[in-house]
Amino acid sequence: MYSRTMLKVRTLSNNLKMYGSTSSNFVNVSVNDKSGVAIVTMQREPVNSLNLELITQLKTALSDLERNKCRGMILTSASKSVFSAGLDIMEMYKPNQERVRNFWLSLQDLWMTLYGCSYPSVAAINGHSPAGGCLLSMSCEYRIMLPNFTIGLNETKLGIIAPSWFVATMKNTIGFRKAEMALTLGFLFTTEEALKVGLIDEVASSKEDAIAKADKFIGQFAKIPPQPRTISKLMLRSKDIETLRKTKEQDLQAFLQVVNDPKTQKGLELYLESLKQRKA
Numbered sequence: 001m002y003s004r005t006m007l008k009v010r011t012l013s014n015n016l017k018m019y020g021s022t023s024s025n026f027v028n029v030s031v032n033d034k035s036g037v038a039i040v041t042m043q044r045e046p047v048n049s050l051n052l053e054l055i056t057q058l059k060t061a062l063s064d065l066e067r068n069k070c071r072g073m074i075l076t077s078a079s080k081s082v083f084s085a086g087l088d089i090m091e092m093y094k095p096n097q098e099r100v101r102n103f104w105l106s107l108q109d110l111w112m113t114l115y116g117c118s119y120p121s122v123a124a125i126n127g128h129s130p131a132g133g134c135l136l137s138m139s140c141e142y143r144i145m146l147p148n149f150t151i152g153l154n155e156t157k158l159g160i161i162a163p164s165w166f167v168a169t170m171k172n173t174i175g176f177r178k179a180e181m182a183l184t185l186g187f188l189f190t191t192e193e194a195l196k197v198g199l200i201d202e203v204a205s206s207k208e209d210a211i212a213k214a215d216k217f218i219g220q221f222a223k224i225p226p227q228p229r230t231i232s233k234l235m236l237r238s239k240d241i242e243t244l245r246k247t248k249e250q251d252l253q254a255f256l257q258v259v260n261d262p263k264t265q266k267g268l269e270l271y272l273e274s275l276k277q278r279k280a
């Protein structure tokens, strides 16, 4: 039912050409010919960590869907156990200054595009979804998750601070009190805990079930005129989007200052080592 050909994702934006990246395709878009609903699949093995190229390709895919007036979008992962491991730590560890700057600006752009898209958006969370993975999920309008995985903004546990727009997105999703608890603890919720706290909306038994539930959620909007729908959504979301739009440069400078701090670099180094040691 989902054809892979209706929408072409441009894999090489000017940014990527500038950095001489390969033309690997980290995002697949397939559109259901009947319903007009798109499935956007992240496919950067092994854990869909968000590097510059994946971020740029996601942003391009979402903007293309906007231009093509898609009826709804389901964001999911090609992995069987990870939705997204969040930001690619390698982008922040001993970074090239021009690339890390572009990385952060692209992430800001992706968030503003996803959070403010006019079409209904659903995250089919078919694996772990920490940090930046949680941000992507929360930026959608509805979340369906498979059992036995974890989701949350765990930044404080890594000794870093989630940016204000990550915090705003969580506050808007689960409310002030629960967001405060979750953010200060760097809490990773199990699927069951996430459902209880309202971080996700439904639990699905399989990826297919999650997609079916997502289709059903999006189907509810078939009888709602699109313009009032979008305006209502943006009445709730545009304040935070505008705040970031106006403070993009300040937010970038704050990120660059933190990322270039030797203490942050040491912390990232230790965290990378700990990730590798988990295997040993």
Ligand SMILES: CCCCCC/C=C\CC(=O)SCCNC(=O)CCNC(=O)[C@H](O)C(C)(C)COP(=O)(O)OP(=O)(O)OC[C@H]1O[C@@H](n2cnc3c(N)ncnc32)[C@H](O)[C@@H]1OP(=O)(O)O
Binding pocket: 046, 047, 049, 081, 082, 084, 085, 086, 087, 088, 089, 090, 092, 128, 130, 131, 132, 133, 154, 155, 158, 160, 161, 162, 163, 255, 258, 259, 264, 272, 275, 276, 278, 279
């Ligand atoms: C510095 C300024 C900060 C500004 C604010 C930043 C805001 C947001 C920050 C983030 O998003 S930071 C990223 C936070 N992410 C995490 O803490 C998740 C870390 N990963 C995991 O917990 C696990 O990998 C997993 C997602 C639960 C999956 O576990 P699994 O057992 O399936 O896979 P692994 O063996 O652990 O990993 C495979 C492979 O991938 C590497 N890797 C994992 N996560 C990342 C990552 N986020 N970035 C880069 N690389 C990652 C991991 O080291 C393994 O590598 P190899 O050993 O195979 O080389």
